[in-house]
Amino acid sequence: MISQPRAGKSIGRFALSEKTLLSIKNLKKVFPLQGEELVALGSVSFDVYPGEFVTIVGPSGCGKTTLLKIIAGLLPKSEGEIHVDEAMFDPTREVGFVFQKALLLNWRRVLDNVLLPIEILKLDKKKYRSKAMEMLELVGLKGFENAYPNELSGGMQQRVSLARALIHDPKLILMDEPFGALDAITREKMNLELQRIWSESKKTIIFITHEINEAVFLSDRVVVMSARPSRMVGAVDIDFPRPRKLEVRTTPQFGEYAVKLYKMLEIT
Amino acid sequence: MGKGIKTFIKNAAPKAFNFLLFLVIWQLIVVVFKIKVFILPSPIRVLQHLFYPPIAAKYNWWLHVGATFMEVIVSFVATAIAGIFIAVMICWSPVMNQLLSPIIILFNSLPKIALAPLFLVWFGYGFLPNILVAFMVAFFPVVINSAAGLMAVEEDLLDLVNYLNATKAQIFIKIRIPNSLPYIFAGLKISATMCVVGSIVGEFIAADKGLGYLLRDAQAFIDTPTMFACLFLLSIIGLALFFAIGQLERLVMPWNRRREA
Known part of the structure; x- marks a missing residue:
């Protein structure tokens, strides 16, 4: 029933690539808690190939965010390995992170928020201004570059944070439930947008959600994690052609994928 | 611009009316109950002391207002610069934090006004001891507020730049610094009021000019209208500074202004 993560083979646009962009083996994270050890992330292993869209699903508290933060270098790992192909990308500079909250700096106008990574990476800000404008257009916020974050709606703020994560042209984008706080309609729009941006920009994305439909719709592969004690249950390849339309959700195959994931999550 | 003036008048009109009403009631009370002038002078009497040339000429108002105003401004600017600088040092380096925090806590627990007689001994009469008293009184709110602001950054906002x-x-x-601006301005507003307090206390003890000096001088002659005139001018100085800080705040933090609108 449960398909293990494939080694050396990928699906989707980069089916021929044998080289992983990122390879995670037996990654584990424990936090000390009142003298005891709290396992935040039990042994997780999966590979990510260049250009892939990989989604991690699992109940709240299963360590999804912890996993992403370890990949981004925000938390140290306790055990296991993360292997990055440094010939393909520089993990200290070529990562983009979209957080659960938009996390815009309210003292900066939208354009300057988008340019924040450029400043931090000490790149030439002037050169990236026009790119920032393009990014804002890409996420449908043309004309809002001079607004302050508190003048925008929640969905618009999250789109600014998406533009910010893309501005420095990262190879790998980490997304931590970026649409969790949005209403259902905005969320579906954002899913379509994200698919379009991803296919245009040829990025690799690791995406976290606990919304099964979102996971099936967006992903090349879905990695399933269990509740505490956190561990990896398995992975499912999603074999729909791209670009996908929202109607794909009404197909029987979509339902089968969803049921398979629900079973792996032990929701029956 | 014309619109700005219009809204200003619209906002200011009720306040001005309330103030006038207050003065009218005060005047009526003094007249109706025939209150003696050394107990409570009427507002007209007080204003005469300030603005009616034959009476006002006896007092060198500009000299005294100027002296106090200078002390307040200089001590305020000094507290702002020193306070923010030390707050940044404390937050920048844990060593500095361990070194400076105990000293700050110790000094803050001291009733700073009690230092005024000591400053008189050390520095004599005049400008410097008054500024030092004002500085001591007004310095701590700036440090404590600014440091709190610099520390109070959402962990997630740090992740946002740390992954790069x-x-x-x-x-x-x-x-950290832009995030702490609202805290810093809150500290500066407290500090501005404290600078007026400190300057006046300094002038009570060691001065030959300034509104604090004039207050004590007038007290010796039971010249109550002059004392009230001093209080009026002091409140004007305090208000002016408070207003100026508010304007600066709007200038430095335009994103907050838009939220108000």
């Missing part, structure tokens, strides 16, 4: 390996200087300049 931001330097400590970048974190301060791009996140």
